Amino acid sequence: MGLATLQELFGGPARLVRTVSVVGVLLAVLGAAGPLLFVLYTLVPWAPSTSASPLVMPWSDPRHMQALANSLWVAGGLTLVLTGGSAAIALLFKHLALTGSPFIYALSAIPLLIPDFAFGVAARMVLDPSVGLLGQALPSTLLIDRPSALLAVIMVAALKWLPVMTVVADASLASIPAGQQAQILLDFRSFGRAVRLAYLPYMRGELLLVASLSFLIGFRQHELAMELTAGGAGFVAELWSPWNHRQIFEFARLDQAALEALFVLPLVLGIVLMIKSKAQEMLRDDD
C-alpha cells in the first residue's frame, strides 16, 4: 500500500515544511558544487580575475598530481584497513557472542566525535622522531619519507574511524534473523566455515558501504595529516586537500584550485553514486 504524502495528509501548510527542507538540501548540494560554479563564473566576461598567472591544466602540474596520488594512496589504504579491520573485529565479536552490545556502540561513538586535529596532535606526541614518546624506537624519517608518512596517516585515521565502521559491520551481523542464525549454527560446526560461507556473504552490502565511505574519508584527510606529517620532506607526502587549501589561501589561486577540484570531482562523485545505489539496493525489499 502506498503511503500518503505530507501534502495529502495536511494540505497547503505542508508546503512550508517542504520549502525549508528543499532549501537545506540545496545548501548542502551547493557546498559541493562550489568548484563547478566558480569555474563557470570565471568564464563570464565581466568576472574579475582572481590571479595574475594563467590557469595550468591539473594533469600537467606535477605537484598537484603527486598530491592527488598521495590522497588516492591514503584513500585506498584506509579502505583496506577499515574494511578488513571492521569485518575482522565484527566477526570476533560474533565469535565471542558480543554482537549488538550497546556498550560497544557507546564506546564507538567517542573517537568519531573527537576533532581530527586532536588526533593529529596525539599522533605527533607519540610518533614524532624528535619529541615523541616512541620517537627513539622508530626510524627518524618516519614522518618525512613518503611511504612511511602516508602509512602513518592511514594508521592514525584508522584509529579514529575503525570503531564506527565496526559498528556498521557489527550491525549487519546483528540483523541476521534469529531463525537464520540458528540454521547457520546447525549447518556449520566450524566458525571459520560459517564466516566464509555465511557471515561474509551476509555482510557484503555493509562492507561495500564501509569501503565506499572509507575511501571518501581517506581522500578528504587534511588537518590530521597536516599536523602529523606537515606534508613530509619537500611536500612529498602532501595530500590533495591541503594542497588545494594552499592553492586558495597561500598562493591566492582560487581559480586554479577550483579547476583542480573540478578535475577530481568525477572520481569523488563516482563514489557518491556507488554509495547511493548500494543504499537503495540494500533497502529495495523494505518498501
Added chain:
Amino acid sequence: MTTDGRRTARAFALSVYAALCLLVPALMLWVGARSSGIDLGQALSGSVDWEGFRRLLFDDGQRAMDFRRSVGRGVLYATLVAALSTVIAFSFAVWTAHWPRKNGVGLAFVLLTLVLLPQTYLLMPGLVLLHNMPIRLPEWLLICTFLFIGTLPVAAWACYMLATPRIRNMQQLCATDGTILLDCIRRTGRYVSVELVVVFVLAWALAWGNFLVPFSLGSRQSFPAVVQIATFTTNLGRDWAMIAAASFVVSLPGVIAGVIVGLRSISSKA
C-alpha cells in the same frame, strides 16, 4: 572454549576495544597532567603536577586567556549551528517520512556523502561570494554559516535514520485526529524529543570540532577553541603540556556526546 575461558576472552576483547576508543583522550590527559617542556620525552619523565591544565585554566598569559575566550566562542558557534541544523533536519525528516524508504535513505546518504567531500569544496563558493560582496560580513557569521552548511547533511541523515518511523506513525495519528499541521509538528517534536537531542548533540560535536572552516575564514579574534590550540607555540618550540591540556578540553564534549549517544542506544535497546 569453556564458559570461563569465553568470559575471559570477552572481557579481554572489550578491554582492548575500550582502550582503542579512549586512547586519544587518555593520552591527552596523561600528557597534559605532566610538567611542560619542549622535549616531550623529558617533560614526561617529570612529576604529575597538572601544570598544563592549571596554566590553561588559570594563567593570566595572553595565550591561555585567548584559549578561555575561544572556548566560550566555540560553544556559542556550535550551539547556534546545532540548533539550526536540528530544526532543518527535523523538517527534512517530517517532509520525507512518507517517501518510499529507499528514496529517503538514498537522499540521506547523498547528503552524508557531501559532508565527506574535501572541505575546500565547501570553502570555495563562500570565498567567491566574499570576493564579490559589497559589505564585509562579520567573521563569526561567516564561520557559523559555513559550519552550518557542513553540519546540516549529517544532522539530516541522522534525524532521518533515527526518527522517521516514529514521525510517520505520529503523522498518521494526527491526520486521523484531524490535527492541524502546526500542532502535529509540535506533538511530533515532543514524541521524538530523544532522537532530536541525539541529533543536536551530534551536530554540536561536529561544529565544535571543525578546524578548517574557522581556521580559513576567521582570525585570532574569532577562532574557536579547536583552532586556538595551534597557537600554543613559543620561540623555542611547542608547549606540549598546554597543547595536550587544550586538546583534552576540546575532546571532552566529544567524549560526553559519545556517552550520551551511547546511553541513548542502550536505553533504546532496553
